[in-house]
Amino acid sequence: MATCVRVLCVLLAEPFLSFALASEDTTMSWTSKMKTKRQAEVGYTIPKPAECEPELTTVNLRQSEDLSLYYIPSCTRIQKCGGCCGNFGNKKCQPVEVEPLRLKVTVKRYLGKRKWKTLPPEFVNEERHIRCECGCIVKESDCNPLQEYSKNECQCKCTNKDEKQKCDADTQNKRWSQTTCSCECRNTMLCASGFTFNNVTCSCEEERLSLRRGAEYPVTMSLSSPPTKPPRGVKTRETSGLLMTVIRTLSTSESNEQREFEKAKLEREYKKSDQQLNELVSEHKQELTQVMQLFGKISNNITTTRDKLRGMKVILIACKTLLSCRREELKKLWLEGVEHKHILKLLEEIEQLKDVPSKLGSHLANKEYLDATKLLVSALNVGDGALEGVEALRELKNELHHKKERLFVLTLREISRIVFLEPSKIIRDSRESGSFRGKSKWCRRLLDASQNNSSGLKDIVKEHNFEEELSDLAECLGLLKKLPDAATSIKNNLQPDVYGVVDRVTKAVLQLLLDDYLDIQNTATETRQTLAYQDRIEDVSLYFSRRRIQRNRDTSLFKFEQSSIFTSHLMDQGAPSLSLTSYASDKQRDKKLVCSPDPNNITVIITPLLKFVEEVEAMNGVTCTLNSFINDYIKNVFLSREFARIKKLVEGATKSSDAWRTPTAPHVTAELNLGRPLLKSTLQVSTAVRDLEVLLDTLPCHKPDALEILIKLIKNYTETCGAAYRGIVHPGPEDKTLCSVSWLKDEDISRFLKSLPNWLNLQSQKPLQRLGRPLKREDTGEDESPEEVRQRNIKEAEILLGNLTEGGQHEIISDLQQLKSLGLLQESMEWFAWRMLQIANKSKRYSNDSNANLLSDYTKTLSDLSVEFEELANTCLLMLHLEVRVQCFHYLLPKHNSYGKTKMSCQDPDPRVLELSRVLISIDEALNSSLQTRKIKYIFEGLGYLISKILMSTIKQMNQVDDVLIHKMCRNIFTLQQTLTNITMARDLSLDHARNYFQLFFLSPEEIINEMFEKRPDYSKAEITSVFKLISLSRSRRILSKRQCAVNLRMTGCQSCVD
Structure with a gap:
């Protein structure tokens, strides 16, 4: 028992001794550190912290591990995020804004013997980091459902703390996983056959028992009571007295025999105590183990807490020392804060000064001269006040003074405009709007005012708030302190301003002369009448159906204002006529003109008239109003009239019932040097477009406006052609789609057909065909071998056969007139695309330094429209190519196992084969009149391989075969071979291959x-x-x-x- 007591005393005293030793060691280490720091104050370097920011980082550009390849360069430096983020390692410098980079790397291969081969360059995709921030390494998305995310600590914490406490109770076999928030076995093992590893008991058990124990173990654990602390021995008075008696006996005994007797007695007691202690230890082994484990955890927690307290104590002492040592520094920082506050105020004023030019520009653009003046004066006062000595603002101050002088000039110019230009402009605008002298109250009022010393003109001017504007401008001059200078300038410029009024009146007379010869009044009336009924109310549902839209009949409605009843009523009331045409006709009776009035006269007189305007502007040095008048007339009146006229012609050509079926006459086709006729509507549209081409030559200053009208018309025609194509290929209900249309919409099939050599050869022949030169063999690009042609046709047949779906009569085009219309549409779109390309190339020659960018945009738009027409033509040709093949599938594929059940003679072909031969011959006859020979060859080329594949695939549908059926199949092949020979004028050997295949059955x-x-x-x-x-x-x-x-x-x- 004494031994047990000694052991417990040592165990209880150990933590206190360790704490004392640790405190002494910590004090010594702190003292030694401070001493070392004082000794090393001379000659040290403070490292600069690595902030989180983009820095140059080496990036490897080598993409292959082949040692014979050399990359130039093999690496480079790119801005990547780098730097430190705190002391705990839970944050990382991460990019916030990146910029993608595409790096071009030269690649060379070493061939040996100092020979190199340059390979195609490789492109490496990288990112340049623009802005970086410190972010948590562990994100919220990394947490599982049993965890919650802590933003401050940047980690996932387990929420099931009860399970953790249960797991910590069995630390010998279990351990808690912070990653999965579950209790795991410390050691896992591989079990023998018939045994499985139980994650609850952490041992190998039989499969049957493991299931039972796995189900019962939680109940056992829940019923088991926690370990209890064993009762301590009661320290009685008798036990301590016995010990004192033994000590007294050993100290007072005189003989060795008595000592030996006490010694033997003490040893017997010790042995007895050891035996009892061993029995108690073996009996309470589990409780002692748990107590020792808990004691160890408590000791570790106490040690950790003492270390933290010791560190906090050291930190508090250091803070106290630093605060006492840096009192002056804190005071200095406070003074710097006050200074920074003043600097911040100055910086705000500087920022306001920097925004003054932009705000001033917006005020001047809106003609807010008073606000602009107040803003400028306040900015100059700030610049001349506290910021007077700032050298960095010298350029800004100079700019503001320059703005002040410019504002002064603009104010004087605005005063001159209000005084000399606005009154005459108001009178001219009222005259041009149709109110002539003696025909309105306003004109009569103006006439009376002119006869009464112009006293009434002031009232007219007041209606436009001229006095208020002049008052604001005078206030601006006062704020700028420029009133004397403004008075002097106005006095000096008075005579030139008066001369300017006289000059404008003279030019107005010339404009009236042009009104007569160009018939502007009638032209403007016609334009308004055309635009008045342009927006018609139509049935919106027509645009969502696949039927052809009926032709629009433009019939003008009845106008009551032009009726005889309305005119007689006005005459009875004594009112003047409201028609401008009647006044113009009365005016023309008193004049004799050199030529009849016509708006197209502008195309003849524009060149000498512009030269006259240039001479006048060169003499006066100012812009002539006659130039503006001519430009406004051409842009707003003449070009609008031409647009309406040509648009009406185009609509009449494209919206007729037979617009997409009627071809051009043979003599017209011969005049155009074309091999096949075009759509008559397409030729009419081209004729209308040619009128706009003429305007490009006759109106050199308005080429962008003419090109804009041209592009608008062509875009409308593009949509019309697309609708016409959809009307041809979708003749039936919307839920029934042609098989060829479905194939054409498949990107894989369309891409495959356009990658074949026969399509590429066909496209390469277009430029030579447009030049009118006969094609030679070397121009056609026919350099494929027979084997390559056979493999290409077989591959096409296999792809189409693999994409085949079962369908009915609605999946083919039975009307040959639709196929002919599709051929005419293909030729017309291809020719019209060439015409658009001609216009685009011609417009490039019109560009000069002033409008080069604008004309280049229009030229690019024309080229894009040409590509759209070209794509539509290609779509039509591919549609015909696929439709012929769909016809073959429709007639040759067996319906409900029809092969093998026929009772007809073997000498007669199958009725469906005869029908297919008739259809192919009819398609050839229909396309010969609308498509060129090279395109027909492309449509029917390789058809024999497809028919051969279809016929050979019918073997899988047969249940039995006999000689009659084989003879019949050979007869079918012979019939189809004759048909293809008559169409292509060449024997198709692919059908011989199919006939030999069927002859194997003999x-x-x-x-x-x-x-x-x-x-x-x-x-x-x-x-x-x-x-x-x-x-x-x-x-x-x-x-x-x-x-x-x-x-x-x-x-x-x-x-x-x-x-």
């Missing part, structure tokens, strides 16, 4: 194998397998049962031959 299996070994025909394994299977099905069951093994052997030999 042979026995042994003969087929021998022929394959000798001739090795080009048949696939699936095709040969279908032959053997069909031959086997055609024989009787008896023969099949006897020779089944032989047939399997033949099949194996045939497959080896094919492989």
